[in-house]
Amino acid sequence: MQPIPQALYIHIPFCTNKCHYCDFTSYILKGQPVDAYLDALELEMQRTVEIWKPETIKTVFVGGGTPTVLTPPQMEKFLASVRRWFPLADDVEFSMEANPGTTDKDKLQAMFDGGVNRLSFGVQSFDNELLKRIGRIHEVEDVYRSLENARAIGFTNMSIDLMFGLPGQTVELLEDSVRKALELDLPHYSLYSLKIEENTLFHKLYESNQLVLPHEDDEYAMFLLLMERIKERGYKHYEISNFAKPGFESKHNSTYWRNEPYYGLGTGAHGYVNRERHVNIKGVQPYIEACKTKLPRLDQFEVSEQEAMEDFMMVGLRLADGVKSSVFHAQFPNETLDYHFGTIINDQMDKGLLERVEIQDDIIYRLTDKGLLLGNEVFAAFLEDRE
Structure with a gap:
């Protein structure tokens, strides 16, 4: 038996528009x-806790879609339902994805009052x-305004996403974005x-040779630039794609990287409870109808011990701290890391x-600097043939 999840993911699938690269479960x-x-989502919450009663939830992550398209009253309703069904720890990390074009002060206030204490802006x-x-609806000025509004409300734990390897992007353009991002401190x-x-506008353009992407060497140079610039400012490169000041690493995402269980709610959401993975029905109306009578x-499928061990290695090696033999043995008492892999x-x-x-007295395996650049090759080595 796995421990009861202490992490909760909830999916809000609505967006003002579909970005050209996005293949997530999202709808205009x-x-x-x-x-x-939101009513159906609360029904899923109720049915979930009746089967797998939670103890204390230490992390919540609300993703999408764009959760911040909810109106302030809708946001209040949604956040109240989360607190109603899940016992949140006093020091819970409660994250929500946000689009800079959809975060005015009233909405941010509703989020803050509802318990959200960490924002992840898709810049x-x-x-x-x-x-x-790339199909984003916001402009750069919206980023500064949203961060200013969030700070005025009281948010201090904030993150932004940056992308590289974009059509028409150069190393110089990326360096300018990184400089401006770091100025935000x-x-x-x-x-x-x-x-x-697949199933994105960019895929269609790529297949018809209408999408001009940076050369592989330029993309490699972009990644090196990102690592160098951000680490120069004292940030820890704690996971392949993530950098943080000490104490601000994403606790929720670390649940995934440690291959620990988590609740997954909402249309298209994935969950991992009691060594069983599930994916929910996709589509807003099909999801609503299903929630009326069942989960x-x-x-849903049981994860074999072999698959679980492979997953442990694949996701754990993404972390700068690597995988610990003691943690592996704690999750798989009948196995040892050195013997099995x-x-x-x-x-x-x-x-x-x-x-x-x-x-x-613990043995740890982690990526080298070279391995960091060839991570996918390393991860694949631990996977047996899977369809």
């Missing part, structure tokens, strides 16, 4: 039954032309390379992609 807000969705770039090119930054996903599952580990060490360190 206009005409959507938002209040009915992506400090270049207005690039923002238009935020406690956390997330940095992601563009991935061309809105699209699929020793051949793969030694092979990756021979390639210079992993290193072995001993700290306080």
Whole structure:
């Protein structure tokens, strides 16, 4: 039996528009039954806690979509339902994704009053032309205004996302965005390379040779630039795509990277409870209808111990601290890390992609600087053939 989850993910699928690179479960807000969705979401909360009663929730993450498209009354209703069904720790990390174009003071106040204490802004770039090119609705001025409003309300724990490898982006343009981002002196930054996903506008353009992306060498230079500039400012590169001041690492996302259980609620949401993963029904109306009579599952399946061990390695090696033999053995009492994955580990060490360190009688494996740049190759080595 896994421990009861102490982390909660909730999906708000509505957006003002669909970004050109986005393949998440999200739907244009206009005409959507938002209040009915929030009612259905509360029904899923109720059914979930009846089956897997929570103890104390230490982290909450509300993602999307764009959760901040909710009106202040809708936001109040939603946040009240979370507190009604889930016992939140006094020091809970309560994160919500936010779009700089959808966060006025009234909405931020409703979020703050409802318990949200960490904001993750989808900034992506400090270049207005690039923002238009990727389908974002906000402009750079909206970023500064949103952060100013958030600070005035009382938010102190804030993060922004930046993207690199965008169409028409150069190393110089990225350096300008990084400089402006760091001038904000935020406690956390997330940095992601563009991935061309199916069922997106960018995928259609890419397939028809209409999407001009930076050369692979330039994208590599962008990643090195990001690491160098942000680490120069004293931020810890604690996960492949994330940098934080001490004490401001994302506690919720660390749940995923440690392969620990979590509740997942909302249309298209994923969850991991009692060594069983599930994904919910996609589509707003199908989700609403399903919640009237049952948990809105699209699929659920038991995770074998072998798969769980592979997942442990794949996600754990994303962390700068690496994977600890003691933690592996705690999750899998009948196994040891060196015995089960020793051949793969030694092979990756021979390639210079992993290193072995001993700290306080614990053996730790972590990516080298070279391995950090070739992370996907390392992760894949720990996965058996999966469809």
